Amino acid sequence: MRIDETHRVWLVASVLILGATTAVYVLYALEAPHGPRGGSPLGLTFGIIGFGFMIYAGLLGARKQVPVWRLGRAQTWMRGHLWLGLLALPLILFHAGFHFGGPLTSILLWLLIITVASGVFGAILQHYVPRLILERVPMETIYDEIDRIRMQLREEAEGFMEDLCGNAPEAVGVITAQEQDMELRAGGYTALRPSRTGTGAQYKLTEEEVEPVRSFYTAELLPFLVHPEGPDSRLADETRALGAFSKLRMLVPAAAHPVIANLESLCDEERQLTRQVRLHRLLHIWLLLHIPLSLALLLLSVFHVVIALRY
C-alpha cells in the first residue's frame, strides 16, 4: 500500500494521539512518586489503549480471511493497521514506563518492538517496491507462475534455435523433472497450448555459420535460462549481454539477425523475471517475521493481562 495523501487523516490523528499521550505521560512520569508504573491507573489506561490498538492491527489478518464480508473497506482496515499498530508501540512503552520488567514482559516488549519495526520496514517496502517493479520489470508476470514462464522461455529458445540451426540433439529435452511435473499438473489453456513455438523463419544457417551460434547457445544461453540466478553468466548483466549478442550478430548473416534479436529478447525477459523474483521476495519476506511474531505477541499479551489482574 502506498502511503499517499489518502493517509493524511490517519497521519494527523496519529500525531495528535501521540502528542496528547506523550504530554500526559511526561506529566505523569514527573509527578508519580516512584516513576511511571504499568499498574497505576494511568499506566493501565495506556496499556488498555495500546492493547486495543494491537488487537485492531491483528484483526487485519482475520479480515483478510473473509474478504466478501461487509466489514468496511479493505484499504481502511489497512490504514488502521498501519497507523494504530504503529501507535501501539509508544502507548505500550508508556504503559511499561520504558522498563522491560520480568521475563514475560521483556519478551512481550521485544516482540512488540520487532513486530512494529518489521511492519514499518514492510510499509516502506510496500511504498517503494511496487513502483520499482513497475519501472524495472515491464514484463512482470504472476509471481507464482514465474517457474512455468521460464520453462516456456526455454522451449521458445529451443524453437528459435531449431528454426535457425536445425535439430540440436544436445539442446532438446533440457526439461527438468519438476517442469515435467508442472506440465502434467497444468490445466486450462496450458493443455491446449503447443509445447513449442516456432518463429517461422525462412533462413537457415550453413554448417559454418551454425557452429558459433550453437556454441553460444549451449555454452551461455541455455545455462543462463536454466539457472538465471547463477552468478557466472554474462547474460545476467544487461550491458555484457548486449555485447555478447552484438558479437554473435557479426558472426551470422543479416538475415538471421531477427532470430538473434528474439533470443536476446528472451534473455531480457529472463533477467526481468529474476529481478521480479528478487523484488517480490524483498516485498514479502518480512511477513515471515511480522505475522507469526504478532500472533505470538497477541497470545502472550492475553496471558499477561490475566497474570497482571491476578498479581
Add this chain to the structure above:
Amino acid sequence: MPRVRTTKALAQRIDLNYFKRPIPLRRWRFWLIVLLPLAAFLWIGWKLTARDFRPYSSGPLSAGHVLLTRECHTCHVAEKNASFELHSSDQACKSCHDGPIHQVKQTSEPACGSCHIEHRGAARLIATSDQSCAQCHGNLQTVAGSTTSYIKTITSLGGDHPEIAVFRDHRKDPSTIRLNHKVHMKKDLLGPHGSVQLQCADCHRQPVTRDAWRFGSAETEAATGAPSPAPAKVMKADLYAPDPGRALMTLPKFAESCSGCHLLQFDKRMPDQVPHDKPEVVHAFVVKKFEAYIAAHPAELREQPEEDRRLPSRPAPPAARVLTPAQWVAEHTKEAEKLLWGKTCRQCHAIDITESQPLPKVAESNYTLHWLPRARFDHDAHRGFACASCHPKAEGPGASTDTADVLIPKIGTCKECHAPGPNHVEARCFECHAYHDWSKRKEVNPTFVPSAMRAQLPSAANPPGQ
C-alpha cells in the same frame, strides 16, 4: 519474425489454477504462524505445570528478597472475598518487618508498597522517592487538624528544606566546658613534648578508632588513672555492619583528649596527678597522697618560714612550728585543693565554690553528642573530606572562641554535594531521614527455612558450594 507479446499470448502462458499450488514463501509463512504461537503457548503451559511463576514476575526482586524469587505467594496472598486476585499485602510485609507507625498524629498510614517499590531489581527498597514523603510533608497536617510544631512544608532538599533546627532557632551550644577552638588550633601550642599543631582528630575521634592517641603515655595513664585510648570493644560482626561505631564522633574525654597537655598535678613534692573525677574522689586521692608522703617524710612536720619569698599580702608566717601529721595533711590538702578548684579545674569546668560546702560543685558538661536528632549523619561516609571543609569555624583565623558557638555545618554545606542530577550524590529524603522508628518495632515470628528456599532457586542464584 520477431517475438509477439500480445495480451492473448501472455494470458495463454498462465496456468489458471496457479493459485492452488503451494509456493515456498507461503508455506514457510503458514508453518511459522502455527509454530511460533504454539511455542509461546507451550512455554506458558510448561511454566504453569512446573508451578514456576518467575517468568510472570514484573521484574527481579530487591537484594533482600531475592530468596523469595520462587515464593511469590509469600507476599502475594489472597485477600478477603477475593479468590482470583493475589495482590501483595501490607500484612505479608509485616510478617517480617513490623514497621512501627511514623507519627501517632499522622493523618493516614500509607501502604508499604506505595513507598517501597518491589520488582525493580537490586535497588534498595529504602530508596523511596521524595514525593512519597511530600505526600504528607508537602502540607503537613495532624489527625486532630491542629497545627504542628514541625515545619509545615518540606518537599525536597534542593527545594524548600529548612535550615537545621539549631541554627533556625538561634540556639547555642549548652556545653559548660570552656573550650576555645582558636587557641587550641593555633600554631606552636605548648604540648607535652614541646610545641605542637593540634589536629581535629587529636580530640574528636570515632568510638572505634584504632589509632593510638599521639599524646597518650604511660605517665598520663598512671597520673589520670585512666587507660590510654583503646578502641572500643566491637563485635567482629559489627565490622561488616554499615555503621560500626563510626557514624558520630565520640564524647571527647579528658583522658583521651586533654590529659596530654592539661596536667592535674596538685603539689610540687609529688609527680602524681589527681584523677579526673568527682571532687569527692579527688579530695580522697589528695588526702591519701599527703598522708603517704608525710609518713615517709616525718622531718617535714617541722616547718621553717620562708621570709624572703613571702608575698606582701600574705600574713606573716609563724615562726618555726611543729605540726602533727593530721594538721600537716589538712593544711596541705586545703592549699592543694584551693589551687585545683580555683585554677586547674576551673580552666575548663564551671565550678561552684561556696564556703558552706566543703567541696565544690562541678556543673554537668551538657555535651551534645548528636546535633541532628531527627536525621542521621555518618562521619565515616565523609571520611575523605577535611574537617574544616564542613566545620569552617573549627580552625583558622575565623575559628570559634566561645564554647557556645555551634560548629556543625549549615544545610547549605550539605546541599553543595547532595543535590539532584549528575555529579552529585543522593539528595532524596531517605538519605538522612528515616520513616520507621525501628527502636519501636515489634518482634516477628520467624517462619522461613533458608535452605529450603535456596533449594528452590535456580542454580544462578544458588551457586555450588553455598
